Amino acid sequence: MQFEETVMGFLLHHQEKHHRTYHFLILMDALISAAKHIEQYYLTGALKGNVGLAGSVNVHGEDVFRMDQIAQEITLHYLRVSGRVIHAVSEESEEIVQINPEGRYFVYFDPLDGSSNVRHGLPVGFMFGVAKRNLEGPEDNHLRAGREYIAAGMFVIPTGTFTLALKDAGAWRFHIDETMQFVKPTRIVLPEDGTSWELSFNSANRHTYSKPVQNWITQNEAKYAFRYIGALAADFHRTVSNGGMFLYPAIVNHPDPKKNRPQGKLRLMYEAAVVAFICSEAGGAAVDETGRSILDVQPKNPHQRSALYVGSKRLVEDIRGSLTIPNPPI
Ligand code: FDP
Secondary structure, X not given: OOOOOEHHHHHHHHHHHOOOOOHHHHHHHHHHHHHHHHHXXXXXXXXXXXXXXXXXXXXXXXXXXXXXXXXXHHHHHHHHHHOOEEEEEEOOOOOOEEOOOOOOEEEEEEEEXXXXXXXXXXXEEEEEEEEEOOXXXXXXXXXXXXXXXXXXXXXXXXXXXXXXXXXXXXXXEEEEOOOOOEEEEEEEOOOXXXXXXXXXXXXXXXXXXXXXXXXXXXXXXXXXXXXXXXXXXXXXXXXXXXXXXXXXXXXOOOOOHHHOEOOOOEEHHHHHHHHHHHHHHOOOEEEOOOOOEHHHOOOOOXXXXXXXXXXXXXXXXXXXXXXXXXXXOO
């Protein structure tokens, strides 16, 4: 019988090898427990009636599904119990959630990303980034840029996959086993060879992108396969495995100008920076509409949006040459 290494065993060795504390393991155990709990709820959600609208809207004016609220409560419960988190930024909470003034880590998370898939039981994501507080003095709700994250990860729910990137230690994929443990760390390195590369974007929006981005798509799309599931974690899971590029550009040419989104749609702290961090550890890159590395963008508010171009370096560099919008508002 073959037994695979578990994620906790993998992390334990990692911390020991780098002479680090076990606090990070306790935090990771909390995040993994939350993800497993959410996954079980999601799998049985239709039976329990947990996939409908909750009848309220979140801070961005979007409908909140019951699953979003459940996932938020579950995650905050485990983060509180861990005792390791000073505060959290969640897509489901307008305010920064104060947890433990003595905590060591900031956690930026979206407990159920891709909510339009919920009612169909299709993949959604639980995405998170982790940064470490300044241990020398008091903290002031610090919002860290992606480059300062020490880890970022995403669970694609309910597929039982977990992708975790550790600062300067690579991106790794785990799969859930029959005992509900994430096992078998497999290093992810973006393939250089373009034969498996895919493009992923909401094609219905393509005429709303800037003209240079539209032109880039027209000139390049025939070279690659195209995939779009509509949940960032699931789409990016393919991008980081097969190579290529996921893009959610700024919307600047919408026929109804009120619907333009010059600052992009996705959230910087718990969506764009998370996939940018993972991609960078897998050998790729990510930029925003100005061509700036996503990892260098210093958030000014917790729910700030960003355009996103993430994937194989060669493609991201190539489209970067077409990005012309100087300093879009954030
Ligand atoms: P959703 O609106 O369904 O919650 O930022 C959220 C997100 O999903 C991402 O997960 C996804 O990649 C993107 O938005 C999908 O947006 P479109 O429906 O505009 O394609």
